[in-house]
Amino acid sequence: MVLLIALLILALSFMAQLAFGAVMLNPLQVLRDGLREIFTATTGIARYRLERALAGVVVGASLALSGYLIQTTTRNPLGDPYLLGISSGALFAVVLTFALPASAITLFVVRPFAALIGGIIAYLLTLLIASKAGMTPTSIVLSGVAVGTFFYSASLFPQYFILRDIHKVFAWSMGSLVVVNLNKPIAIALVLTACTIYSCxxxxxxxxxxxxxxxxxxxxxxxxRERVILTAMAAVLASFCVAYFGVIGFVGLASPHFARxxxxxxxxxYIIPLSLVFGASMLSLTDVVAKIVFYPIEVPVNVIVSLVGAPTLAAIMVGMRRHARG
Amino acid sequence: MLGVENLSVAYGKVNVIKGVSFELRPSLVALIGPNGSGKTTLLKAIAGMVPYSGEVLIDGINLRRIRVDRRTEYVTYVPPTISALPDMTIGDLLLSDSSADVALLERYVRIFGVERLLFRRIWEVSSGELERALLARGLARRSKVLLVDEPLSYTDVRYQLVVMRCLRRLANEGRVVVVASNQLNPLLNYVDRVLALKDGKLFINAPLKTGVDEDKLSELYGVKMKVITIDNIVDVVPVEEARG
Structure with a gap:
């Protein structure tokens, strides 16, 4: 029942994603045109919106699954996809790419790839330290924090010395679903499908x-051993999301909590499917808000998702507590 | 039958169990000993949960030869407590065990009075209630060897008796049941045999009659112990040395 309602919310937010933007359009029309444009390999506003909407769904769901896996393996309710140092590792790698000449290849190929590798290296480092310390929930959390802090601080040095690009680094780290092509959501969707099946x-x-x-x-x-496998899946999912769309927070932390x-x-x-749907809805809905709140200027979705999500999580926690007391 | 041959366990460089051997027929056995003497480690080793040297034999079959996914048919370890992710409910806890016999689980849920707790979160129930839920979960398997760690520490007197009666019945049905606890009453009023660990070595391994010996128990715990019997109920109490 809850799952049905959640799916309905997801469908609505998907439609809203298609409808809202610089101009308001009929979502079904956008869907039809978008699909046609994709299959005929033409580019237009409908295709752009459809791709962005799909990105919202897969990234939201991936972050939710990643967050669920981290919370479960570390037995820590504060667990989120970036607990293992992934975002800082990716940030460090991305900052390094600013030393390269600014070309299309740097922007669209090298940078995402660097972020992916940076995230995974940070995770492996976390894993290495944690395994020396017994691979317990606490050892994973602590080594993740250590690695994350290290890479974050390390990324500040180049930022300090290449000041002219600092706003670009800042913009990248904000996380946003814009600049999309269909390969990105498809790549993430494949990883997500494999991880979801394994989790189930x-x-x-x-x-x-x-x-x-x-x-x-x-x-x-x-x-x-199970912790290694499951955190590895979480890390790969999160690294892909970070590499393509920057750091989008809160979805991974909150979705499993909403579901539980x-x-x-x-x-x-029940938690896995519901978290996936919640994550997808949350990111889609907030992306709609990000598009229209300061219309016609778009705000990075990461800003909105936390601004809207945090009070919602707080309200649910307080509300459920009152409900439980009767 | 449970056979343990020259079992040793070390955590890093610390030897916790130092070459323990014994053999148990189907019966109810008390495992006693001071804190840190290795009771939990011994039970976990027999359940194959920590690496050990030496051998564990269940009905003549070496534990190392039993496929891990079939191990619960042979042996179950019931932990005294858990550190779960918040928001897991008692119901989640009970149903997380795919090897449980559901009809049996329902029976133990009733016996241990857990049914009204099913939708409560784990951190919302008391330690005694959690302990009873863990027992219901563990007993709902049909393992030949049952290793119960500290089932009496948080439970109230009524449920202490319920728990011991249940374990007694399982032993009568042909299971080897080992209960680690220092709640000597009611423990000693139900068991057939007493095992005691001291510094990782077997200190007492005797039938109840000879196992409950004032001198041995005093040496085990390092305080003077006195065995008292009232209406056929045995208790062992520490006696404060006369002061002054």
Whole structure:
């Protein structure tokens, strides 16, 4: 039931994504034209909107799944996709690319690739430190914070010395769904599909991980090994999102919480699909807001998602608590 | 039958279990010993949850030869507590076990009075209630060997008796049930045998009658212990040395 309502909200926000922009259009018309433009390989406003809407859905869902996996494996309700130092690693790599001559290749090929590699290297470093410290939830969180802080500070040096580009770095780190082509959402969608399938297959392990390592051993699995696999998936998902769309916060943190609060359960079977849908809706809806709030100027979606999302999460937490007390 | 041969466990350079051997028939066994003597580690090793040297045999089959995904048919370890992600409910906890017999689970949920807690979050229930839920989960498997860690520490007196009666029945049905606890009453009033660990070594391994020995227990805990019997109920109490 909750899932149905959530899907409805997602459909509505998807339509709103298609409808709103510099000009208001009929969403169904945009959908039809957009699909036609994609298949006939022509470019127009409909295609642009459709691609951006799709990007919102896959990125939102990916961040939500990534956040869920991090929260579960670290057993930390504050877990989000960037807890493992991924965003800082990507930021550092991106800052380095500003030393290259500004060309289309640098902008569209080298920079995303650098961000992806930077994010994954940061994750591997986190993993290396955590594994030396026993691969416990606490060791992962602490080494993630250490690696993240290190890369963030390291990225400040080049920023300080190449001052003329600082606004570009700043804009990149804000995260936004603009500058889209269809390859990006498709690449993320493929990774997302694979990770979702694996997560659903491992739902028993995920449930056990969110309760106690002893329960994972009960299933005959090694909790450290499962943590490596699941955090690796979270890291790859988040790195792809960061590489293509910059750092978009809050969706990964909040979506699993929304799902758990509304369901009154933490069972992976229900939380995974619901988090995906919530993440997708949240990012789509806030992107609509980002497009129209200071019309005709677009604000990076990252700014809006936290501004709108944080009070909503707070309201839900307070509301559920009151509800639980009766 | 549970056979343990020269079992040792080390965490890094610290030897926690130092070459323990014993053999247990289907029965209810108390595992006692001071804090840090290695009770939990011994149970986890027998359940295959921590790396060990030596051998564990269940019905003659070496634990190392049992496929990990079938291990719960042979042995179950019931932890005393957990550190779950908030928002998981008691219901999630109980259903997270795919090897549980659902009908049996429902029965234990009733016996341990957990049914009204199913939709409560884990951090909203008391330690005793959580302990009962963990017991219901563990007992709902049909493992040949049941290792129960500290089931009496948080439960109230009524449920202490409920728990011990349940474990007694399982032992009578042919299971090996080992209960680690220092709540000597009611523990000692239900068990057939007493195992005691001291500094990672087996200190007592005896049937109840000879196992409950004042001198041995005093040496085990490092305080003077006195065995008292009232209406056939045994208790072992520490006796403060006379002051002055």
């Amino acid at each position: 297959v491992s739902r028993n392990v995920l449930n056990a991980l969110s309760i106690s390592d002893d329960f994972v051993r009960d299933l005959g699995r090694d909790p450290s 609060r509304l369901l009154g359960s933490g069972d992976a079977r």
